[in-house]
Amino acid sequence: MPCFLRLFVCLLLACLSQAAPVHAQTNQHAVLLMSEEQSDEGKVMPIPAAVKTLLRYLEQHSGITFDVRRYPWKRALENAENGEGLIFGISKTQERLRSFKFSQPIFTDLSLLVTRCDSKFVFQSLDDLKDKTIGIVRGTSNGDKFDRLSNVLFKVEDDTNNNSRRLEKLYLGRMDAFLLYSSTNNISQLEKRLNRQYAAKFATQFTTNQTKEKLFCILPKPVSSMDIHIAVRPDLDQGLIQKIDRAIARAHQEGELARVYALR
CATH class of the missing domain: 3.40.190.10 (Periplasmic binding protein-like II)
Structure with a gap:
């Protein structure tokens, strides 16, 4: 292989190797814990349409793909405290402020x-x-x-x-x-x-x-009257809350949250 061609291939491979991590960082995956509601037959009821709409919007504008896991609320809270992932639908208390980093309010x-x-x-x-x-x-x-x-x-x-x-x-x-x-x-x-x-x-x-x-x-x-947030243990944040906050701010500006409230 001619020298100039070998040099071109080496430069191309170097560029590709540097580009890969950047791509991975813009498509983070995160576990998102949520409360479940059961029917009289003991089956877990579907996520409400308003919440689905909101999560799709947050994924689109935060660059985070949510792996949703649903539990009874007390267990979801305990799992979040133990570091399983983000938790959706949580309000602030003095005790929780010691355990979690909170997003901006999503709704009340x-x-x-x-x-x-x-x-x-x-x-x-x-x-x-x-x-x-x-x-x-x-x-x-x-x-x-x-x-x-x-x-x-x-x-x-x-x-x-x-x-x-x-x-x-x-x-x-x-x-x-x-x-x-x-x-x-x-x-x-x-x-x-x-x-x-x-x-x-x-x-x-x-x-x-x-x-x-x-x-x-x-x-x-x-x-x-309680503001509702997404939260995560501070040591597991890795920039997630900042990205979610930017998406929430955009949702407010574009009126998306108002449209979501209308579905609730």
């Missing part, structure tokens, strides 16, 4: 009290929950003050993220209310949807007059 979730309409109560502050039993999804936070007063001012009933079973507990009187997590401000619409979706299951246990009324009521004042 309200913690809303669901009661039986025939035994609803007035809620203006946490003092109104005194001596009541409140259902929460195991491992979730509803603000530092609520968490601190749990099983002190009021009793907590730990649940899985299965709304049908939680409503059954409520109907049977095992709790006075449970916390439903939603980003919507249209409480009336959410209440109608909840009754439309689940009330039929209990219809045979109510009289004809009762079934004409709402079975379940959502109290208008939320227990808390």
